[in-house]
Amino acid sequence: MKLYTYFRSSAAYRVRIALELKGLGYEAVPVHLLRDGGEHRRADYLARNPQGLVPALEHGGNVLAQSLAIIEYLDEIHPEPPLLPAEPLARAQARSMALAIACDVHPLNNLRVLNYLRERFGAGDEAVRAWIRHWIETGFRALEEQARRFSGDGQHLFGSAVTLADVCLVPQMYNARRFGCDLSPYPTLCAVTAHLESLPAFARAAPEAQPDAHQGAVSSNCACPRSDGSPRACPSRAASPRRSPCPAPSGAVRRHPRK
Numbered sequence: 001m002k003l004y005t006y007f008r009s010s011a012a013y014r015v016r017i018a019l020e021l022k023g024l025g026y027e028a029v030p031v032h033l034l035r036d037g038g039e040h041r042r043a044d045y046l047a048r049n050p051q052g053l054v055p056a057l058e059h060g061g062n063v064l065a066q067s068l069a070i071i072e073y074l075d076e077i078h079p080e081p082p083l084l085p086a087e088p089l090a091r092a093q094a095r096s097m098a099l100a101i102a103c104d105v106h107p108l109n110n111l112r113v114l115n116y117l118r119e120r121f122g123a124g125d126e127a128v129r130a131w132i133r134h135w136i137e138t139g140f141r142a143l144e145e146q147a148r149r150f151s152g153d154g155q156h157l158f159g160s161a162v163t164l165a166d167v168c169l170v171p172q173m174y175n176a177r178r179f180g181c182d183l184s185p186y187p188t189l190c191a192v193t194a195h196l197e198s199l200p201a202f203a204r205a206a207p208e209a210q211p212d213a214h215q216g217a218v219s220s221n222c223a224c225p226r227s228d229g230s231p232r233a234c235p236s237r238a239a240s241p242r243r244s245p246c247p248a249p250s251g252a253v254r255r256h257p258r259k
């Protein structure tokens with residue numbers, strides 16, 4: 001199995017988590033989203049994956065795009081541990097939480113969307129950061145309420161075992177920290193994330209644990225480049241230690257350094 005991945009891609013991060021949870025070995029093929037205008041736009045990558053985004057999974061000579069389709073495929077061919085509950089309503093609830101992140105939050109903050117805001121509408125750095133935070137916080141408000149209702153143990157978004165919803169939450173929380181969201185209104189999401197990040201499978205899938213996180217100067221810059229694709233100096237290094245997403249004990253909000 002080959003996974004076309006970028007260390008900071010949250011969609012690729014989801015698939016890495018699923019592969020790790022299932023104990024599936026894979027070859028990681030890095031696709032740099034910033035270098036040379038984006039390796040995902042090159043003809044050889046588009047020939048494999050016409051959608052032109054990461055991740056893509058190559059398996060048995062076939063290439064699959066879309067992280068959730070890939071994860072459900074993995075779940076079907078390697079059912080243990082299951083990433084969706086067995087009961088139909090529970091499955092739908094877990095999917096609903098996953099989709100709230102994958103469909104309603106993440107796409108709005110994708111690189112090509114941010115670039116379009118800059119190029120077409122002249123948005124500057126602060127406007128782009130405000131946009132990112134707005135959509136993450138809007139999504140998290142609803143998700144926090146759903147987590148309060150559906151978490152079985154305060155350690156998982158739905159029920160008491162890892163589901164697709166958790167697989168989507170951790171990468172989105174990573175982005176929320178990167179972009180300086182105030183996470184204090186989301187204590188349930190913070191507690192769930194803290195638990196999940198303590199699990200070895202999630203730790204192995206984390207951006208800072210990926211070989212391409214350490215390849216060259218460009219990769220240590222933010223995946224929120226200038227519109228010409230050139231890297232921007234970023235105060236948060238790619239390999240920055242994982243930090244708790246929760247407010248500091250004093251009640252002061254712990255923020256990711258602003259870019």
Ligand SMILES: N[C@@H](CCC(=O)N[C@@H](CS)C(=O)NCC(=O)O)C(=O)O
Pocket residue numbers: 008009010011012033038040052053054055065066067068102110111112113
């Ligand atoms: N819905 C897709 C989203 C994939 C996606 O947006 N990937 C991002 C990285 S997280 C990407 O390749 N962005 C490149 C760009 O926007 O130009 C999935 O879940 O796989």
